[in-house]
Amino acid sequence: MIIVKTTAVKKIFGEGETAVQALRGISLTINDGEFIAIVGTSGSGKSTLLHILGGLDYPTSGKVVIYGKNLADLNDEELTIFRRRNIGFVFQKFNLVPMLTAWENIIIPVRLDSRVVDTAYLERIVQLLGLEEKKHEFPNNLSGGQQQRVAIARALATKPAIILADEPTGNLDSKTSQEVLSLLRKTNQEFGQTIVMITHNEEAAQLADRILRLEDGQLVSERLKENDSK
């Protein structure tokens, strides 16, 4: 099932002579449960595309449809609710709240949505991400990799259909990066979330089902991972 469809998405920042064409007509589809890596040189438009897919920014023209909903049809409030329900974000900077414990950070989005905390599900995530021993620690007492795992758990907390990750391993050493990536892959396999991840790391991209390459705001190749049977 197609979960995300973009049609001729363009994004221009600024106006006149200083205008930057960050995206020059991106049309793509993403299927339910896919793990997608977005690669490309610095400035090629990766973050802009991810932000537009997540409804954090609007395209200048073109269409983004998620779960059959055209994001342009939603007002700000509807978009905020749509995002909170359907999309989990993971950033390079973990963005944890320092005054809250790991567990409290993880349940923030559930509380914001006034939902009942599904403790069994969250415990499973915590276990899968190897955070049981760290639940009651404050972010400052956690390593970078542990903090990123808490951020991933938080992104998964509302059971969003889609996880958007912008360089999730950008601040981690290579061993920790591998661990975090394989945990992301595991959560994708266990919970079936669709994952769209920006990475500079070709090895990381190889974990994905499909690699999208951006060049100067355009999608230049879309190849399936070698030996992929899907």
Ligand SMILES: Nc1ncnc2c1ncn2[C@@H]1O[C@H](COP(=O)(O)OP(=O)(O)OP(=O)(O)O)[C@@H](O)[C@H]1O
């Ligand atoms: N808010 C903004 N205002 C003006 N220009 C912007 C803005 N955001 C991005 N750009 C420009 O749009 C282009 C694409 O930027 P984007 O951040 O999407 O690239 P990227 O591929 O994610 O790069 P990186 O790998 O360095 O993060 C760049 O030329 C950038 O300078």
